[in-house]
Amino acid sequence: MQVNKRILTSEIVKERIDVLFGLAKECAATDGELSREYVRHMKKISTHCRTKLPKAVKNGICKKCDSVLIPGLSALVRVASSKRYVVYECLACRTEKHLHY
Numbered sequence: 470m471q472v473n474k475r476i477l478t479s480e481i482v483k484e485r486i487d488v489l490f491g492l493a494k495e496c497a498a499t500d501g502e503l504s505r506e507y508v509r510h511m512k513k514i515s516t517h518c519r520t521k522l523p524k525a526v527k528n529g530i531c532k533k534c535d536s537v538l539i540p541g542l543s544a545l546v547r548v549a550s551s552k553r554y555v556v557y558e559c560l561a562c563r564t565e566k567h568l569h570y
């Protein structure tokens with residue numbers, strides 16, 4: 470049986486990204502630097518293997534400082550209803566992320 474190596478690699482990378490994002494979320498409250506290190510490692514794996522980060526993961530991390538954005542803990546969330554987007558403000562670096570709805 471012939472298995473496409475690229476598909477197999479992609480599956481492994483997705484699984485690894487899920488594990489690393491889970492770990493980053495778990496330790497975000499206790500050790501912020503370790504959490505950021507997990508996110509940087511996750512981004513490095515994704516870049517190296519040319520696999521896109523899932524949308525849920527990409528929307529859950531700060532682009533500037535690699536913090537995990539957890540509402541109430543590491544992010545401030547508000548709705549800009551007139552502009553039709555949700556604003557996630559990172560509490561570590563104050564960078565805003567706009568998610569349109």
Ligand SMILES: [Zn+2]
Pocket residue numbers: 531532533534535536559560561562563564
């Ligand atoms: Zn940030």
